[in-house]
Amino acid sequence: MPHGMLDPYFQKAEDRRIKAIRNEVVWRFTEKKAINNADAIFFTCEEELKLARTTFKGYEPKREINVGYGIQKPPKFREEFSIAFGKRLPNLQNNYWLFLSRIHPKKGVDLLIKAYKESVQENSSIPDLVIAGPLNSSYAKEIQKIAGGHSKIHFPGMLVGEEKWGALYNCETFILPSHQENFGIAVVEAMACGKPVLISKNVNIWREISEIKGGWFFKDLTAASIYNSLKEFTLKPKEQIEAAGANAQTGFQRLFNAEKQSEVLLRELQEL
Template identity: 55%
Template structure:
């Protein structure tokens, strides 16, 4: 089986969907499923050549819609090589542009690949309700009426990372009637075993917490992630308790207006090492007491699962779609996506005994193995695609 992934960008700094692709392809290769990716990055992009699978960079794209004139000709020429095509994400040209090319290809070819859409949480009602997204919500509604409804409803099926995402996707738009709603799951590879080099790499990025207890936030520095709530909650708690673990806020986005504002409001014992990757990322996880993410919306949360895989308890909001599995597995603390919720999560954590913290970390790792291993997710996808293609 050969699968083509179509995504606007595979730049590792964008995280999310492109990291999910990087996680799943090696596991699928072990099952005999070959994958290629086409994206709108420049052929000169610095990250190219670092992955063990083919990435066809046919950009750069133009404008906020990421229009790429090379997409449809490339697809028409290459569709016949694949059994299935997955559109990753909505609202950009890779979505409707791929559907339009697929529709044209079907008219002239009796054999054509199945077309699937993986929204990666982009059909979550949050994006249509959040006050700060009013303009984008209107844009999405217009896009839906004009063409995205065709992509979702006329493709072979829609792929979801968990049951919660599948259910939420039914709410914000009409008409919504996919040919198939498929919960294929999601996962990450087993983490690299801990080594001292990981801590060394992290401490080089964040020397202030060397050999000190800390809680880590690792994600994009963006309003959706609730970082402002976290900082306010931490400042409040630290004011009355100077012995609590430090707070490390790691990720890209510090150079944005929002990031600069966060740094200006952060009090003592909060540190910003920037984007972490490789050894420094895993050093941040392994060296931490716990991971925290009070996000307003999180379709899956790769960083959440990475922390769990490293044996760390997680403190997350109930807007992270995998919160039920974590709660049932007793692998973390679940709170509301408010400042009070973030404060409650921090307070609950610091009031646990060392043995309770250790036990919660063990539970988190067991929950990862049960629900979120990449091997299980790859097998799910392969099985479902075989049924769809052969059925």
């Protein structure tokens, strides 16, 4: 089960040229044999399965099976969640958009902030933006500089436990403009909390989310495209946003619930 490591992104990204050469060498001498001699290769979603066919020459597995993937149900909402999150950002307005992930170049957070700042210039009443993730890296500090101390952009740092669930349960939408995401656990956590998602089609579960109408997608990963998507989102009626959130939560139960997906995995293993 490669969990995204056969994604062509890792061979094409400009900042991974040395690692791409290493991967090619390892593929030729060991991994190709491991893949092609296995009884089956399991994938977490349909997009991962399809992308894996495009990365390395000589990729000829005996069987490819999409067994899905899942997470545990989130805890039911409690007011303590909101209180815990509120302590991290006491000045935050009630309505906000949430990015919760590693603050890493792969995540597209720089493009999101640039697009958001432009959006605020045009419409100062849009929800605040919360960028939640560890702040101890040099890249995270660069991102804070791009934000430029903007009063509507907030950096609470890494959120865990009650404060994380408070952030997820109280946001209007979850945003992730990632350049590559094999599954996106935080995306699914937001869906499980009944929140619609606004993501790139580089998040590999976008097909499933599109099927259940649980969110929307950036057309391209540029600041201009993200700006347009944010503008379109602000024009959506509240009822439409809430309906997408309900779809997301229902879709989580059907597609991404760990208990159900473990049954799929077990069944496939038994049939090999």
